[in-house]
Amino acid sequence: MPPLMKLILSRLALAAVTLLAVSALMFVGIELLPGDLAQQILGQSATPETLAAFRAELGLDQPAHLRYLDWLAAAAQGDFGNSMASHRPVADLLSTRLANTMFLACYAAVIAVPMAILLGLLSALWRNSLFDRSVNVGALGAISMPEFFVAYLLVLFLSIRLGWFPTLARIDEAASFGDALYRSFLPALTLILVVIAHMMRMTRAAIINLLAAPYIEMARLKGVPRWRVIVLHALPNALAPIINVVALNLAYLIVGVVVVEVVFSYPGLGQLLVDAVASRDFPVVQAVGLFFAGTYITLNVLADILSILSNPRLRHAR
Amino acid sequence: MMLKTTTALAAPTRRGFLAGAAAGGLALGLGLNNRVQAAEPKKGGTLRVGYTQGSTSDSLDPATYANDFMFATSYAVFSTLVEIAPDGTAQPDLAESYEATPDARVWTFRLRDDATFSDGKRVSAADVVSSIRHHMGPESKSGVKPLLAQIKDIRADGDNVVTFELEDGNADFPFIFNDYHLTIRQDTNGAIDPESRIGTGGYVIEAFEPGVRIELKRRDDYWKAGRAHFDKVVLLKVGDPAARMNALMTGEVDLIDRPDLKTIHLLKRNSNVKIHTQNGTLHYTMPMHVTAAPFDDVNVRLALKHAIDREAIVQKVLKGYGTVGNDHPIASSMPFYNAELEQHAYDPDKAKHYLSKAGLSSLDATLHTADAAFNGAVDASVLFSEAAKGAGINLKVAREPDDGYWSNVWLQKPFCCSYWGGRPTPDLMFSAGYAATADWNDTLWKNERFNQLLAEGRSQLDQALRAEIYGEMQQLCQTDGGALIPAFGQYVSAMNTKIQTPEHVSEMWDLDSVRFIERWWMA
Numbered sequence: 001m002p003p004l005m006k007l008i009l010s011r012l013a014l015a016a017v018t019l020l021a022v023s024a025l026m027f028v029g030i031e032l033l034p035g036d037l038a039q040q041i042l043g044q045s046a047t048p049e050t051l052a053a054f055r056a057e058l059g060l061d062q063p064a065h066l067r068y069l070d071w072l073a074a075a076a077q078g079d080f081g082n083s084m085a086s087h088r089p090v091a092d093l094l095s096t097r098l099a100n101t102m103f104l105a106c107y108a109a110v111i112a113v114p115m116a117i118l119l120g121l122l123s124a125l126w127r128n129s130l131f132d133r134s135v136n137v138g139a140l141g142a143i144s145m146p147e148f149f150v151a152y153l154l155v156l157f158l159s160i161r162l163g164w165f166p167t168l169a170r171i172d173e174a175a176s177f178g179d180a181l182y183r184s185f186l187p188a189l190t191l192i193l194v195v196i197a198h199m200m201r202m203t204r205a206a207i208i209n210l211l212a213a214p215y216i217e218m219a220r221l222k223g224v225p226r227w228r229v230i231v232l233h234a235l236p237n238a239l240a241p242i243i244n245v246v247a248l249n250l251a252y253l254i255v256g257v258v259v260v261e262v263v264f265s266y267p268g269l270g271q272l273l274v275d276a277v278a279s280r281d282f283p284v285v286q287a288v289g290l291f292f293a294g295t296y297i298t299l300n301v302l303a304d305i306l307s308i309l310s311n312p313r314l315r316h317a318r
Numbered sequence: 319m320m321l322k323t324t325t326a327l328a329a330p331t332r333r334g335f336l337a338g339a340a341a342g343g344l345a346l347g348l349g350l351n352n353r354v355q356a357a358e359p360k361k362g363g364t365l366r367v368g369y370t371q372g373s374t375s376d377s378l379d380p381a382t383y384a385n386d387f388m389f390a391t392s393y394a395v396f397s398t399l400v401e402i403a404p405d406g407t408a409q410p411d412l413a414e415s416y417e418a419t420p421d422a423r424v425w426t427f428r429l430r431d432d433a434t435f436s437d438g439k440r441v442s443a444a445d446v447v448s449s450i451r452h453h454m455g456p457e458s459k460s461g462v463k464p465l466l467a468q469i470k471d472i473r474a475d476g477d478n479v480v481t482f483e484l485e486d487g488n489a490d491f492p493f494i495f496n497d498y499h500l501t502i503r504q505d506t507n508g509a510i511d512p513e514s515r516i517g518t519g520g521y522v523i524e525a526f527e528p529g530v531r532i533e534l535k536r537r538d539d540y541w542k543a544g545r546a547h548f549d550k551v552v553l554l555k556v557g558d559p560a561a562r563m564n565a566l567m568t569g570e571v572d573l574i575d576r577p578d579l580k581t582i583h584l585l586k587r588n589s590n591v592k593i594h595t596q597n598g599t600l601h602y603t604m605p606m607h608v609t610a611a612p613f614d615d616v617n618v619r620l621a622l623k624h625a626i627d628r629e630a631i632v633q634k635v636l637k638g639y640g641t642v643g644n645d646h647p648i649a650s651s652m653p654f655y656n657a658e659l660e661q662h663a664y665d666p667d668k669a670k671h672y673l674s675k676a677g678l679s680s681l682d683a684t685l686h687t688a689d690a691a692f693n694g695a696v697d698a699s700v701l702f703s704e705a706a707k708g709a710g711i712n713l714k715v716a717r718e719p720d721d722g723y724w725s726n727v728w729l730q731k732p733f734c735c736s737y738w739g740g741r742p743t744p745d746l747m748f749s750a751g752y753a754a755t756a757d758w759n760d761t762l763w764k765n766e767r768f769n770q771l772l773a774e775g776r777s778q779l780d781q782a783l784r785a786e787i788y789g790e791m792q793q794l795c796q797t798d799g800g801a802l803i804p805a806f807g808q809y810v811s812a813m814n815t816k817i818q819t820p821e822h823v824s825e826m827w828d829l830d831s832v833r834f835i836e837r838w839w840m841a
Binding site: 057159160167 | 368373374375376377382456457458459460461463464513525527528529530531554555556557558560561564565567568570571721722724725726757
């Protein structure tokens with residue numbers, strides 16, 4: 001399928017350029033923030049003398065563009081360097097946090113995506129019924145509340161009042177898989193409530209849109225049952241927009257969970273990024289930022305490819 | 319969230335400080351307002367702590383400690399030469415005794431024979447010398463570096479004795495060695511390994527994930543009798559105040575620091591939870607640059623000092639968990655506190671009187687503020703501005719970003735909000751923030767008499783004479799100095815009723831001066 005290959009390759013090349021631009025923007029952003037790592041760590045106790053000693057140790061006395069190019073050269077070879085603050089390799093810092101973030105994102109996605117699509121299909125099937133209306137009201141209600149508020153409500157009812165789940169989502173290497181699922185249930189549920197509405201509403205809208213098409217009418221006239229019309233005739237043609245929305249929400253589950261991490265003290269990437277920005281720890285910010293940007297780009301490319309595969313018309317160049 | 323600041327020998331940190339706690343009115347002295355615990359300490363149990371601070375950038379290098387999480391870890395895993403006892407005196411810890419020459423210039427510390435590292439090695443004088451040197455010299459980036467600048471020479475005399483020779487006499491010198499930076503590590507070839515986990519403290523590190531948690535286990539061979547009661551200790555960073563309080567209510571942690579004072583009454587409803595308060599040395603300040611107009615006129619400074627409603631700030635901003643300040647930085651629980659000074663109070667007529675003495679009928683000034691200075695600083699500034707109107711003072715409140723507050727506003731703007739964590743003695747407090755030569759002299763105040771007294775008091779070993787000297791210095795600060803100090807905050811924490819504290823705790827810093835891990839126990 002040469003045109004598809006070509007498309008993928010050109011997308012990957014664009015992704016590389018985007019990542020480069022993102023890394024440059026992040027560097028400039030950190031440079032624009034007041035103070036540097038030495039100042040942030042020493043804080044109120046900083047004196048010109050200790051600052052100079054600290055900066056020399058970190059290489060912060062070098063001009064900004066040289067520091068960026070040094071970093072870029074190493075990063076291009078896969079070496080993301082050491083955290084300036086803790087001197088630990090960035091790769092080490094990232095690995096446990098990344099595993100935690102991916103665990104939570106997958107946990108939420110595995111429940112949220114099938115549920116959203118199923119609810120979307122059902123509400124399209126029973127359009128304007130009581131079921132349709134209550135699902136819509138529920139989902140829109142959940143998405144309308146800020147996620148920290150949803151999180152606090154869950155904590156109030158499910159852990160303080162009922163005592164079913166822990167308020168701190170502590171994940172450590174000693175916890176078994178089942179334990180980890182139990183401890184991180186509340187943050188996962190918060191995320192599910194926050195993302196489900198978007199995907200559900202898009203599924204419903206895309207399918208209802210198609211139901212007015214002539215071929216659907218034809219199928220109906222031939223006496224095909226309503227659920228078959230929706231699942232076999234409408235859904236395949238509605239996949240493109242649904243895939244796009246799912247990809248967008250998956251990306252959000254990975255990169256947008258800082259607030260949820262804070263409420264449940266969940267040791268994920270978001271907290272690492274906040275700490276790193278606060279201490280101006282440039283190598284860590286870059287690595288986390290690039291990972292987030294990469295996630296968005298990958299999921300979007302994937303969504304494009306899947307939409308093309310789902311629509312034969314897009315597969316062939318005109 | 320987050321950050322950061324070490325202050326040599328000072329406060330557990332600047333940012334996001336929740337004002338301290340406890341019954342208003344006068345400080346009752348060390349620990350008297352804490353519940354009396356009759357029970358004897360008991361071994362056992364796991365202490366789980368939900369801590370506000372802690373960052374991914376934390377490391378074990380003692381020169382970089384920047385938050386409570388690391389201070390507590392430092393005291394649990396390592397030890398210091400000296401510790402501050404509940405009565406405010408400096409007691410030998412790793413040292414067995416210390417003594418000074420009559421001019422307080424040469425100090426000799428004799429080490430204990432029985433103190434060992436967790437790998438079984440005995441503590442030697444060389445370990446002490448290398449550990450202190452780590453914070454000195456041109457390459458050092460340590461927060462205590464300025465405090466150690468007075469040391470001319472450190473020598474190990476044999477295996478057991480360390481001698482410090484100072485530039486000038488300093489009667490408070492031993493107090494410096496309580497600092498959490500100055501923990502003793504093992505010497506290897508004249509230097510220490512800053513990342514080493516081998517310490518002399520009551521606990522060893524089992525797991526450490528910076529910014530997340532640390533797990534500690536008691537050492538069975540700990541050399542200090544009657545300390546280190548918990549079998550295990552888990553410190554968790556829980557930055558969100560609601561999350562911290564929820565975790566305490568559901569029993570997931572046993573102790574939290576800095577509960578939200580706005581909702582603390584909800585914690586009190588839970589019968590398994592008790593609130594712990596300490597009258598500390600923490601205080602909130604509004605430094606004026608005495609070199610900048612209009613603050614260069616002492617009458618303007620006095621007018622502002624009488625135009626602020628201190629009582630309202632204690633009640634409304636600190637929710638009653640504090641006491642009014644008297645424009646000098648010495649807490650009532652500190653040695654040499656001057657109880658005879660007249661209390662500055664809100665008095666618009668007096669403020670107007672001082673304004674007219676300065677030749678002014680009204681005054682325009684700008685107060686730079688941010689909650690980074692202390693939690694509630696913006697509210698306190700607005701209250702001040704409203705109260706000042708009554709005295710014909712038009713005080714503009716300029717809100718600054720939290721980010722970069724300590725580098726862009728503090729020490730830079732002529733009138734801003736700030737805080738000090740306090741020091742164990744008047745000399746250390748005055749030397750850090752009020753001496754003419756201090757790096758952190760945030761009022762640029764250079765009072766000749768004050769600085770002369772400071773030098774006099776420092777090398778003076780006669781306690782009665784020192785009381786007189788420090789008394790006068792407090793009065794000079796109050797009437798001439800540039801710092802408006804509206805309130806002292808209390809340290810507030812909350813814990814499970816199972817956690818027991820000694821009858822008297824050290825109040826200099828929060829949680830028994832951050833030594834709770836080895837001093838407290840579980841019933």
